[in-house]
Amino acid sequence: MIAWTPAQCLPDANPLDEGFLRGVVNGEVRLTPEQTLRIYNEMPIQELGRWADARCRAIHGDQLRTYVIDRNINYTNICTAKCTFCAFRRDGDEEDAYTLEVDDILGKIKELVDIGGTQILMQGGMNPELPLSWYENLLGTIREQFPSVHVHAFSPPEIIEFIDFFDPPGATLEEQLRWVLKRLKAAGLHTVPGGGGEIFADPVRRKIGLGKCHAEAWLTTMRVAHELGMNTSATMMFGHIEGIADRVHHMELVRSWQDRSVADFGADGGGRTMAFISWPFQRENTPLGRCREWGDHDNDDLDGVFPGDAVAQLDGKGDHKAHPEFGRRVRMSGASDYLRTQAVSRLHLDNIHSIGASWVTMGPHIGQVALAWGANDMGSVMMEENVVSAAGTTYCLDEPILCHLIRGAGFTPAQRDNAYGILKVHDGADAPDHSVKDWSTQRARRLHVQTESGCASGESEDAPINLTVQGK
Numbered sequence: 001m002i003a004w005t006p007a008q009c010l011p012d013a014n015p016l017d018e019g020f021l022r023g024v025v026n027g028e029v030r031l032t033p034e035q036t037l038r039i040y041n042e043m044p045i046q047e048l049g050r051w052a053d054a055r056c057r058a059i060h061g062d063q064l065r066t067y068v069i070d071r072n073i074n075y076t077n078i079c080t081a082k083c084t085f086c087a088f089r090r091d092g093d094e095e096d097a098y099t100l101e102v103d104d105i106l107g108k109i110k111e112l113v114d115i116g117g118t119q120i121l122m123q124g125g126m127n128p129e130l131p132l133s134w135y136e137n138l139l140g141t142i143r144e145q146f147p148s149v150h151v152h153a154f155s156p157p158e159i160i161e162f163i164d165f166f167d168p169p170g171a172t173l174e175e176q177l178r179w180v181l182k183r184l185k186a187a188g189l190h191t192v193p194g195g196g197g198e199i200f201a202d203p204v205r206r207k208i209g210l211g212k213c214h215a216e217a218w219l220t221t222m223r224v225a226h227e228l229g230m231n232t233s234a235t236m237m238f239g240h241i242e243g244i245a246d247r248v249h250h251m252e253l254v255r256s257w258q259d260r261s262v263a264d265f266g267a268d269g270g271g272r273t274m275a276f277i278s279w280p281f282q283r284e285n286t287p288l289g290r291c292r293e294w295g296d297h298d299n300d301d302l303d304g305v306f307p308g309d310a311v312a313q314l315d316g317k318g319d320h321k322a323h324p325e326f327g328r329r330v331r332m333s334g335a336s337d338y339l340r341t342q343a344v345s346r347l348h349l350d351n352i353h354s355i356g357a358s359w360v361t362m363g364p365h366i367g368q369v370a371l372a373w374g375a376n377d378m379g380s381v382m383m384e385e386n387v388v389s390a391a392g393t394t395y396c397l398d399e400p401i402l403c404h405l406i407r408g409a410g411f412t413p414a415q416r417d418n419a420y421g422i423l424k425v426h427d428g429a430d431a432p433d434h435s436v437k438d439w440s441t442q443r444a445r446r447l448h449v450q451t452e453s454g455c456a457s458g459e460s461e462d463a464p465i466n467l468t469v470q471g472k
């Protein structure tokens, strides 16, 4: 289990030293951002995986790795923001703009409950047409009809936009957030998901998150949620214009604000950031995706530094003018960079309980491998996904496959709840994966289909998942 009292930093220690890293694994020492950056840059990936795995085992043990059965519900795609990485948003007058009817949402929740689901993750665009009463009515109806379903909903950018739309009472952002979150909590909101984290550093955020709240507002939203006793999560979307130091700065903000929340509200039943999930940017159908990859332009000086690295500073205060191509070149992330970033997050975020594997974008097999690179949780069976799948390939897996992937990685699968409590350990003959006789017939559903017009259709196709390697 993680310690809630921050461990000491040893800024002069060599972060590649084995003795020092043993202290990190045991939770006796915490990494400084400088040390984490050095580990990212210098440690061979297999070694990094071993240390992150050791830290994960110190927190979560050697036996269980978890998943949750929940459903993503994207209640509207109408959004006032214009994030350059987003292929999901629509203006209100566009033909395929939508806001789900409450009955549609209830129907989706029923389907979830029918397969043993326990939670919904409900997020949408920032839709100025929806009044507070719409949200309160929705939450109240869900609570009335599905009292056992956990509602994990409305990311900080949506909640910050509520301030603008609803003009709640309060002299400060914090007071206004408290008013809105209290109302939503009273109506039936349980916890707040960490969507919209992207990259916190201002130079990057100003380029990619047009109209979306800045880092301090994001973090303040979560702090107020913690004050009100609600747990939250944190996310990071990387592998675009940012530098590596931006990723470490992002993790450092998550860690330091968690320290503050625990110190200020921990004794009074306050909430916490329970999980960190990071995934690489998906580029299709997005304005940001039209930027050239670094090295694809004749003028790119590949002996020099990547523009994002030229700008990025560990304090997040980089100067966007430090490189003329900053914001115009992307550095897409592959499997190895993803695993490296996730492993570093496990080592740096010593006060965050769970690190989630991102198989939804990386694919089932990398998600499985991620369990050896610091992740303890496979996230959710995915019944539908609309936001990321509008920008690139994402996958849907059902419970038997998810269990099979966890078992194939050498662990026992266990279904969890939102607070990471274990609901069911699948160590018997009735485990969901043991009902499958022929794994060659199993398919992961791919959710992204490129149409002739270049837009994602939202239809699905089957993709062989080829799960025969574990001798089942």
Ligand code: SF4
Pocket: 079, 080, 081, 082, 083, 086, 087, 088, 089, 124, 125, 126, 157, 212
């Ligand atoms: S990422 Fe979210 S906030 Fe940004 S444009 Fe898309 S729907 Fe809107």
